[in-house]
Amino acid sequence: KQEVTQIPAALSVPEGENLVLNCSFTDSAIYNLQWFRQDPGKGLTSLLLIQSSQREQTSGRLNASLDKSSGRSTLYIAASQPGDSATYLCAVRGSQGNLIFGKGTKLSVKP
């Protein structure tokens, strides 16, 4: 059974710092992995989608990497801003086409 873990559960950094969020999964036979952002009480905003054949994807200040063999993905945020404060969720695609989520990392960027 696929399980997704995100560490740390919460992270607080000063504005301008570069940071890394971690995601691990137990079954390396994934189809793709997607990173989302969730603001309090709101829906999910897709940030990056990495297919199983890819090693990384980039969008602006965000870079996500995927290492299937070790069951890990990282989301790198460069030059963090207070507006980046949110919960970041990673999800892998399950066998039914569904997404299996971690519990998320709650990020707080202090001005």
Added chain:
Amino acid sequence: ETGVTQSPTHLIKTRGQQVTLRCSSQSGHNTVSWYQQALGQGPQFIFQYYREEENGRGNFPPRFSGLQFPNYSSELNVNALELDDSALYLCASSSHPTGNYGYTFGSGTRLTVV
């Protein structure tokens, strides 16, 4: 291109009642999935619909049921509501049932059962 829209945004129901939540998929998407997110947890997969048929289901009891319409919009119905059903319900749409091209989520419906 319109995104995924859900209605209502919030509602309060009494234990034992029934509720219907609605979702309009993103333009061009034929697959709709529903997720339940309890406070402080990641979303949990309820079920998925493709071309009006359920083609995947998570570990939820039969009192959670759904429909997909010819225009690919969808409903989630929950009967005999329990206090633990209080959660954010998220709808997601995709252009393919395999999810190979990723998912787009709506803003969710916050359900409170009292």
